[in-house]
Amino acid sequence: MNKNDICIISLGCAKNIVDSESMGQVLQRDGYRLVAEPKKAGVVVVNTCGFIGDARDESYTILGELAAGKRKNQLIIAAGCLTQRYREEVASRIPGINGILGTRRWMDIAQVVRALQRQKPGETLYHLPETPDSGGEVEGVLRATRQAGSAYIKIADGCRRPCAFCAIPLIKGKPVSRPTDSIIHEARILQESGVKELVLIAQDTTDYGSDLGIADGLAKLLEQLTSEVPDMPWIRVMYAYPGYVTDRLIEVMATRPQILHYLDIPLQHGHPDTLKRMKRPHNLGWVRNTLTKMRTAMPDMSIRSTFIVGYPGETDAEFQALLDFMEELKLDHAGAFPFSFEPGTASESLGDPVPLEVKKARLEQLMLTQEQISLGCNQAQVGRTLDVLVEGVGDGITLGRSYRDAPEIDGLVITAGDAEVGQFIKVKVNGAMAHDLTGTRLD
Ligand code: SF4
Structure with a gap:
């Protein structure tokens, strides 16, 4: 486990994933390395969701599991919406947490990691400066x-x-x-x-x-x-x-x-x-x-x-x-x-x-x-020809989305055969289900 390897776990909506990505870029720019496996990371950042009760429960469960399986000298930071609103409750419910970072200060993540790496173990670091909003551009960091x-x-x-x-x-x-x-x-x-x-x-x-x-x-x-x-x-x-x-x-x-x-x-x-x-x-x-x-x-x-x-x-x-x-x-x-x-x-x-x-x-x-x-x-789509952006390929089937479907929340267009992920194909729709369409590839 390298102390400068960091795993970011993103919970909640796409807006939170954008913040997680931006935090990752800030950390990489400061010389940290991102890893996918929490077990292999010196620092685990959980970008929590606090929108509704179910989302809060999920955030607490994941933080609790990470704290329970925490390795010696590993640091856990709770960031995001839940911590912005329920800072003390997060720290008291999950005793293994080392740092609390509010969603309005996502751009300070590297500063928080550095401070935690310097401070004595056992103390919880709160980083929730009074900030009226969560706006903020960081040069060179994509939102x-x-x-x-x-x-x-x-x-x-x-x-x-x-x-x-x-x-x-x-x-x-x-x-x-x-x-x-x-x-x-x-x-x-x-x-x-x-x-x-x-x-x-x-x-x-x-x-x-x-x-x-x-x-x-x-x-x-x-x-x-x-x-x-x-x-x-x-x-x-x-x-x-x-x-x-x-x-x-x-x-x-x-x-x-x-x-x-x-x-x-x-x-x-x-x-x-x-x-x-x-x-x-x-x-x-x-x-x-x-x-x-x-x-x-x-x-x-x-x-x-x-x-x-x-x-x-x-x-x-x-x-x-x-x-x-x-x-x-x-x-x-x-x-x-x-x-x-x-x-x-x-x-x-x-x-x-x-x-x-x-x-x-x-x-x-x-x-x-x-x-x-x-x-x-x-x-009503049967018979139409749609441009489909390919999202996944496997077992002889291609999954993609037409303009009618947003990522993750709407349906898919399913065709037989292979295609390149991230490219467009033309599909003639020949079947409809409640969520998804099926069709034949034309090009
Ligand atoms: S207050 Fe909440 S539900 Fe209403 S527009 Fe804003 S984010 Fe959406």
């Missing part, structure tokens, strides 16, 4: 993570929305948009390294530029990106906020061929009263109009959303209204979560009155409803 032919790129961090159930603004602080020039510079680097799909992420991509005084910032960013990085074949936008998908954004998406006709727009619910209690936009007319505008401008538009079931006060009638809304919208993809009680958020005073078994039953019913809707959307 992106690559997987096969795709790369997630962070365009902003933090959130100013008031969603009553969400702890992210408490964890991440106010939104900080990255300079457009930095994003374009990184997009060029990624394109030159062979990336074919750039996936734009932030807590709320449609808020991009608000802190920089840029109106309609996401649309303007996409215009600049497509003009200045014209060889990036696919650009995908995730996490749009209802009410902020502007006419200009729709026009840019419809007229710039690099931008995929795909949008992830978490709606969270389909009943205005539930949405009001969630402190979310509750104008369902806006949702209907905006989806119509998008589908008129881009008839092949693929839309994803996320919903919460069992929010405090959700009646049977409100839940039914959500199912009816989903039937009406016919979204290509949807995910759902049972409400997770988060102390300190605006919904705390509402408690968690919907019983767990009701939440589970509603979740199952919602997912069954969406499965039928997704199946219908997929069946």
